[in-house]
Amino acid sequence: MNKKEKTEQAITRCVNKIYPSLGGLEKRMKQKKKMRIYCGYDPTGPTLHLGHLFPTLKLADFQALGHQIIILIGDFTGMIGDPTDKNETRKKLTRKEVLSNSKNYKKLISKWIDFSGPNPAKIVYNSKWNDKLSFSDIIELASNFTVQQMIVRDMFQKRIKRKKPIYLHEFLYPLVQGYDSVVMDVDLEVGGNDQLFNMLCGRDLVKALKNREKFVLTTKLLTDSSGKKIGKTQGKMVAIDASPETIYGTIMSWSDDLIIPGLIGSTRIDIKEIRRIEKDMKSGKLNPIKAKAVLAKEITAMCHNLQKADKAEKEFFNVFQKGEIPTKIKEFKIKKDNFLLIDILIKTGLCSSKSEGRRAILQGGVRVDGEVKKDWKEKIRVKEGIVIRLGKRKFAKII
């Protein structure tokens, strides 16, 4: 890929919008001076998930062009809790939780962002400067914004409508995030489209305090056809450090309309190739499951390696298409004796209560060595090597 193509990729691929304008950013990129570019990661969970891939790969695009990348761990902001997309107030994290969450991040991000070499990325924690802010500093900063500016945010509007509380400290969140931009003196902030408001507050602050331009680039979000964000709550989002099988399988459960956005945002497969896949899928020449398998394999390979992705793929098709038993099954040591099937389900953790187990059996969801068992009172002779299967994806082997 030549420099022109790299630039093209950086400013268009998976980009939702650039503020104040695409042209302005292009002009700035033509200057000799390296840009300082950052993306913030809130350490709200123990790991990053696939949604973080979009902005992270975007940073990688810019790093490849020789710009200074800054990874900001929002250990200070994480404790406030970003009100973005939360219709309810998020519970505040303790410093200890925040630190343990962020420990893992650098390791994960380093899969795509280079922290060594000729143009190493930097990693910074925003508690470093925010901890030092005094109350009067904060009041000073707050004077740059109006309450009206804050409450126009749609999620605040939603809460007002639903008579849900908005706490004062939640107004402070964009303020602090914006202040990060000022302290780090950045030229560009990259983030998901849902971060737009926070990022623009930073742009305002930089303008007010330093009288210069900070560009904002928003990446697309992984959304289904109705525009709903793919979230952890739907169980469709996977941690980047999940097992290859989990990553592969979860992506295979995505609906078809995520294939193309997924390929664009979370892989670096040639964009022309992606357009070809899109065309072939539309014309019926390419079975969508094949395209989805490409996506699943590619992402799995990016999070692990090609070899593991290959294995996960084979496993997936064996288990779910051919109905075979996976190679890796949880094993349980159980006394070789006669047991009620329900008791075995509970012992192996396949069910959490007897009622649940009975239901599963009555609905024909339980198999012992491939044979469906419909009688919940049945006693099973436990032998070594028998395989209990619940539904399609839960297995237990007795040893």
Added chain:
RNA sequence: GGGUAGAUGGCGGAGUGGACAAUCGCAUCAGACUGUAAAUCUGACGCCUUCGGGCUACGGGGGUUCAAAUCCCUCUCUACCCA
């Protein structure tokens, strides 16, 4: 500080004395179907059970009643309005 409204299952949200283990939607689980763990359709969805039934639950505690998620008292928490 004063007033008003409210707290129900993982979530949203019905129900305002018995027919309520609690409508419905989402999420979840199983089955069918399929190119998938997609979509769609069907069913299930507190716990225990000798399958007759039993037990615990509608913010906490107390009370009225044959009977309370529903009425009364009280406590805790929350929102809104006024100051």
